[in-house]
Amino acid sequence: MQQLINTALGGLTLGMVYAAFALALVLIWRSTHVVNFAQAPMAMVTTFVALEIIDHGHSYWLGFAVALAAGLVLGAVVERVVVRPVEGGPEINAVILTLGLFIVLHALASVVFGNRYRSFPAAFGIRGIDVGGTTIALTGFGIFTILAVLAVMTLLVLLFRFTDLGLRMRAAAFNQEVARLLGVRVGRMLTLGWALAALVGSLSGLLIAGGSLVSPGYMDSVVVYGFVAAVLGGLDSPVGAVVGGLFLGLSLSFVSGYVGSQLVALAALAILMAVLFLRPDGLFAPARERRV
Amino acid sequence: MNTRTRKLAVLTSVLALTALAGACGAGGKDDDDKGGGGGATEVGVTDAAVTIGGTFPLTGVAAPGYSEIPTGAQAYFDYVNANGGVHGRSIEFLVKDDGYDPTKTSSLTDELVLKDKVFATLGSLGTPTHNAVVDSLNDQEVPDLFVSSGALAWGDDPGAHPWTFGWQPDYEIEGKIIGQWVSENMPDAKVGLFLQDDDFGEDAEKGVREYIDAQVVEAQRYTSGNTDVGPQIAALQASGADLVLSFTTPSYTALGQLVSLKLGFKPQWYVSNVGSDPTLVGGLLERFSEGAVPGTASSLNGVMTTRYIPGVDQPDNPWVQLWQKVWDESGQDGELTNYRIYGMSFAYTFVQALEAAGEDLTRDGLVEAIEDDGGDFAGPQLAPYRYSSDSHLGISGMQVVELQDGVGQPVTDVLTTDIGDSEIATDDSGQADDAPPESGLPE
Helix, strand or coil: CHHHHHHHHHHHHHHHHHHHHHHHHHHHHHHHCCCCCCHHHHHHHHHHHHHHHHHCCCCHHHHHHHHHHHHHHHHHHHHHHHHHHHCCCCHHHHHHHHHHHHHHHHHHHHHHHCCCCEEECCCCCCCEEEECCEEEEEEHHHHHHHHHHHHHHHHHHHHHHHCHHHHHHHHHHHCHHHHHHCCCCHHHHHHHHHHHHHHHHHHHHHHHHCCEEECCCCCHHHHHHHHHHHHHCCCCCHHHHHHHHHHHHHHHHHHHHHHCHHHHHHHHHHHHHHHHHHCCCCCCCCCCCCCC | CHHHHHHHHHHHHHHHHHHHHHHHHHCCCCCCCCCCCCCCCCCCECCCEEEEEEEECCCCCCHHHHCCHHHHHHHHHHHHHHCCCECCEEEEEEEEECCCCHHHHHHHHHHHHHHCCCCEEECCECHHHHHCCHHHHHHCCCCEEEEECCCHHHCCCCCCCCCEEECCCCHHHHHHHHHHHHHHHCCCCCEEEEEECCHHHHHHHHHHHHHHHHHEEEEEEECCCCCCCHHHHHHHHHCCCCEEEEECCHHHHHHHHHHHHHHCCCCEEEECHHHCCHHHHHHHHHCCCCCCCCCCHHHHCCCEEEECCCCCCCCCCHHHHHHHHHHHHHCCCCCCCHHHHHHHHHHHHHHHHHHHHCCCCCHHHHHHHHHHHHHHCCCCCCCCECCCCCCCCCECEEEEEEEECCEEEECCCCEECCCCCCCCEECCCCHHHCCCCCCCCCC
């Protein structure tokens, strides 16, 4: 019983991190209709920025805040400098470009921050909470992770559904020409979309790093699982991303605990394929129109 | 919504390819042409120098600690070269970074053998990594010396791999020695095993089960590269194990300790020699939660492990004093660590082998010299080597110790044994009292 609970709680925390990453992907998809493969190394870079600050004796939260701010700036810069030249062409160009960016950032981080594994501190402690004499696998930092991801999800839903800004971002992503005719500053919206997505990405980087080891490659597995989570949720829906992340985190945790840790990656692929067979647009896609 | 589906399809195929590429990483076998054979002069040997090389994880999950091993070996070769080399030849040691990725090990080893034309490989690190190249090295008849791993495959069958030699005690005898100790001293313990999911864990489990099969209540395996070991530790906790034997690399020792803290799981721990360096593991643990894990070396207090060469916790040992001198003279960055001592120790054995092979250095001659004389090599090892024409396994025994503030307190004498049903005995060879020659060079 205790193992069941602890495996589930471990999966829950992990799923929330996948969800955070998936949220960043959803955000960028909704605001630019591009899938950003460089999301993970961008988050890795900002996490290293936080680690450098903490290692120089400053507080955890200063590092945390600076990393988020760095994410915002990095996202905007990447959009303006790297992605802007290929915008307007086929979207696959931008996707391939982000793959290239993935490799470049990886290499740069190895040069700047070194390839060593380093431990990253966690706020709120890393001991499990005591419930009636038994310790359960939920740490203070785990609770923070869950709350932070839920808050981001809510904010995104509010942004896209209830604000003028969100509407303009969606319009810019949906059809640039028409949006422009209607007075939307499309370029600005795209930059904003990238910046916000990178901010959420940085958050996911910080959450998965807390109380674990970081190296230039530490986000690589999150890329795959985060994408799976986002696709499960339909790429369009913040709620879908969180549900997809949770579903994936829990499934993988149970596979690892009860079947074998060597099957984790395979299980993720199996889940992805199963969902795409059954609901090609993801679990949370709106009903399809009939084609005539 | 037609375009949307199409985009999703593109994305999905890219994703599937990524996953597939990852899954394929473990394969990688290569059918090489035979590397340049004998001739008048031996490959990699001139009158002035002998060139050797090895693959090590300088990056990636296995890099903490292990990346320091080649720096130690290099320091000792610098020392030997500064003192005239061996038979007038200096030793050139080429180090390649495989990141603990078997696919990379294959191509880098090919590079060493075919492009750099090394005389032999030395100290190449890792069980899964070296498994990818051991056949090809033997096919090409390249001496493959002192693999930095305790898997049995490096020496239990010289007929299959005549060119490969192990060095450190293999994981099976480590498993046997700790297994016997548990059966005699903790007969009521419920034993959990935390194992790396390859030959490392497998060989160790074999040794442990020879003595305490009935006491083992749970065996959990982690896959190197997946840093989430929560489910494995939760399963060990649920099994009610009160003694966990952990055959892990240093990063996973740290992750295991960390998750146990999270779960409130407090068994007695035994950590395999290769994953128990208190300075390194403590350093990884220390910063996780500002202050929640106590300072560096003491975080592994009470953990049991084994030792087979003297380490930095014994500064008065004459070998450690020699290593300190060698390290200081090499002028490389950083402190002397147990991993650097490990590198120096096998480098010392290699120099002995070169001396024994004589002035006319050939690959055949080197292997013959180790088989003939290796059993009597002096050196820092606490128990003698097992080298002969029947076995290419290295050091024959170790001592169980308990860590206190980073210092290993002896729990047993030096115990020696061999694979299979060979008895465990207290070592009476006096090898552990061996001191280095004045010059620091083997005689």
